[in-house]
Amino acid sequence: MHEHDHTHETPRDVTDLLRDAGLRPTRQRVSLAEILYSQGDRHISAELLHEEAVDAKVPVSLATVYNTLHQFTEAGLLREVAIDGNKTYFDTNVSDHHHFFIEGENEVVDIPGEKVGIGLVPEAPEGMEIVRVDVIVRVRPKS
Incomplete structure (x- = not known):
């Protein structure tokens, strides 16, 4: 597992991160990973990540963001923190x-x-x- 100490990862690192986790580094995955991992450890909801993606001019639907977060979680890149069953946060610190x-x-x-x-x-x-x-x-x- 990569340590996420360095706050700004280059796209190369994110691509390696995805490949090491067994995920194909598609453009959407790379873009979302860059947003997720560019600010050190954080807890983010799918809605908030979708908002940040839209702000960063990354054309993704909320459904795609959900799917990607779950793929990242299954690959061990994120940890799901479920609160009350209706609110789920994804944690970059695994x-x-x-x-x-x-x-x-x-x-x-x-x-x-x-x-x-x-x-x-x-x-x-x-x-x-x-x-x-x-x-x-x-x-x-x-x-």
Whole structure:
């Protein structure tokens, strides 16, 4: 896996990133990957990525953005962070970590993995294995 420390990746890097993940670097995938990975680690919804693509004059439909985000997730380039089942964010940081969800602001913030201790994890159902445990800590400003 590539580390995404460098904030500005050249198109070449994005193309390699896609190829290494087993995805054909089509123009749409490369354009969306450039938008996704050009700003360091971030959490983005399909709607927001679509808006940014339109602003960047990348001609993609929302459906294409959804499909591409899911392809990137399956290839291990993104991590899906589902909140409430109706709001899904895609995380460019695929390392082991958890999230704060700021209610009312619809914002997702990273929690380093070592800051959350998971005590008891149930055994996976027969024939299944646990992929990872996602912890979402919901927060709001104190009133």
